[in-house]
Structures are given as C-alpha cells and as structure tokens.
Amino acid sequence: MVIIPDGQPYIQAIHPGWYGHKVAELSMLRLDIVHHDISGNKWYKLKHNIEHCISNNINRVLTFGGAYSNHLAATAAMANLAGLQSVGVVRGLFSEQRLTPTLQFCRDNGMALHYISYEDYSRKGDEDMLQNLGLIFPGTFIIPEGGANDYGRLGAEEIAAYIPDYYTHIAVSVGTGTTLVGIVNRLHIQQSVRGFAPMKGGGYLNDEVCCYIHEEKQANYKIYDNWHFGGFGKYNDALILFMNDFYKQNNIPLDVVYTAKMMSGIKEQVTAGVFDVAARILCIHTGGLQGNTSLAGRLIY
Numbered sequence: 001m002v003i004i005p006d007g008q009p010y011i012q013a014i015h016p017g018w019y020g021h022k023v024a025e026l027s028m029l030r031l032d033i034v035h036h037d038i039s040g041n042k043w044y045k046l047k048h049n050i051e052h053c054i055s056n057n058i059n060r061v062l063t064f065g066g067a068y069s070n071h072l073a074a075t076a077a078m079a080n081l082a083g084l085q086s087v088g089v090v091r092g093l094f095s096e097q098r099l100t101p102t103l104q105f106c107r108d109n110g111m112a113l114h115y116i117s118y119e120d121y122s123r124k125g126d127e128d129m130l131q132n133l134g135l136i137f138p139g140t141f142i143i144p145e146g147g148a149n150d151y152g153r154l155g156a157e158e159i160a161a162y163i164p165d166y167y168t169h170i171a172v173s174v175g176t177g178t179t180l181v182g183i184v185n186r187l188h189i190q191q192s193v194r195g196f197a198p199m200k201g202g203g204y205l206n207d208e209v210c211c212y213i214h215e216e217k218q219a220n221y222k223i224y225d226n227w228h229f230g231g232f233g234k235y236n237d238a239l240i241l242f243m244n245d246f247y248k249q250n251n252i253p254l255d256v257v258y259t260a261k262m263m264s265g266i267k268e269q270v271t272a273g274v275f276d277v278a279a280r281i282l283c284i285h286t287g288g289l290q291g292n293t294s295l296a297g298r299l300i301y
C-alpha cells in the first residue's frame, strides 16, 4: 500500500478502578491511532478495496454514507492519498452552503458529493440504482456502505492479528458488522466476541452477519443493542459525562457514535458481574473521532 500509517496498533490497560476490579483485565486495542484521517477499522476495511482499484487501473471509487459518516470521510481521505478520484453518495439533500464538518472534510479531500433523498438512499444496494450510478460515474468501483464487502471483511480479519490468544472476550462496536465478522472468523475458537450496536433494534444484525461467520464460530459472538442512547447518532448528557470521565481516568478519547456506547455497555456488563473474575476482556477502539466535531466544546479533549 502506498499510504503510510501514522502508527502501529497497541494495547492499553484500562484503570482497574474504572471497572471495579471485577475481572482480571480490561484493556483497549488502540486502532484509532493507525491514521489521523483514516481511523480505526476504516483503515482495514478500505485498504483492500483501494488496492483492488490500484492494481486494476480503476481510478475512481464511489461509496455511500450519511452526513456524519466516518466511512465517507475515511474513503475520501484514502482515495485522495492513493491518487484516486472519489464520489460520495450522501443520504439527504444537503445544501452546498451548509455542509456538515464531515462533508466539508470529504469535499476538501476532493470527493464529489452526490446527494440523494432518504427514500432513494434506502435503495442504495438495488441493482437498478447501482446501474444508474454506474452510468453517471462510468469506470467507477463501487464500495457498499460501511465497506461491507469481501475486501472489507478480509481487511477486518487483519485486526485479529493484534489480539493475543489469552484474551477470553473481545468487545467491538457494530455498524454493518463487517469488522465483527472479520475478527470472529480469525480469532481463536475459545475467544468470544460481544458486539455493541449503537442503534435501536440493532439486534437484527445477529442474523444479518451470521451468513458470513464460519460454521465453527457461529456460537462465538453476540450483538447487544441495549446501549443505543436514543438511537443512531443520538446521545444524552450522561453519555457526554461518561466520555469525559473515561478520558480523565484512562486518557483515551472515545467517539460519541460508536465506542462510547460500547464502553458504556461493557462497563455495565462487567460491573453487573456478567463475566467470570478470571475474564480478560479486550475492547477494540475502532476510531471515528472525527464524528465528535458535532459535540462542539462539550468534551474535555
């Protein structure tokens, strides 16, 4: 890959006082530091997609996302660094004069923004919609929303290489489930994965990801949706307090859309005594900090 990472992932211990000493270890795998603009799991999910384009002389990628989408921002940045053109199909008819910070970032990285209505966006995977986009933007490689394709899952498998066998449980945030699938498939058979979905009713993802999980690993994961804080992209004062407190105690910034909700869930489970005292838990920091710009001044980091 022509793009050089900012740093190598590392494991950072969480202060035992934060989880009431209820398990043997709780740590975080810092993927957020991999690249400032292509953060966390997005680096892994996108790299093979971009490499596919480079090795096949495809000079434009197109993908989908909302106005605060980490995936859209990361795709714009990676395409730009790789010397590819990019198109972002955006959910909602935004005015060019009033872009969100995320969309402005995409624009600054050369991404052409193509706005469609919420209704059209709900058909983003349909064959006729993709064909139509192919006509408007010929010679383009289309990456599904969230990088949820074979290249995405392949890249996500590489994350498992940073997870030592002695961890008994892994916690990860779930959007499309692409990252969870890659990790579950590559982990040791005795390690189990807890996914935390940040949207209402996200439990449906259990069935959605199941067909990509290897047969012998089918019982090794479960996705929880109790910690959505009102829905996808929603938050309350308690969550902001939680993020600031976590930062004070552990010096790790969490993002409001995904990782804060996951850590809130894992803390509640740990302190409720869900895990054996010998459990060693590794939480994946999947990045996404660019999304915190919407919190304007409410965070201490």
Ligand SMILES: *Cc1c(COP(=O)(O)O)cnc(C)c1O
Pocket: 040, 041, 070, 071, 146, 173, 174, 175, 176, 177, 178, 179, 180, 255, 258, 259, 286, 287, 288, 289
């Ligand atoms: C995109 C994103 C996710 C969701 O990843 P999936 O592979 O779609 O499940 C999780 N956490 C963060 C911080 C993200 O930006």
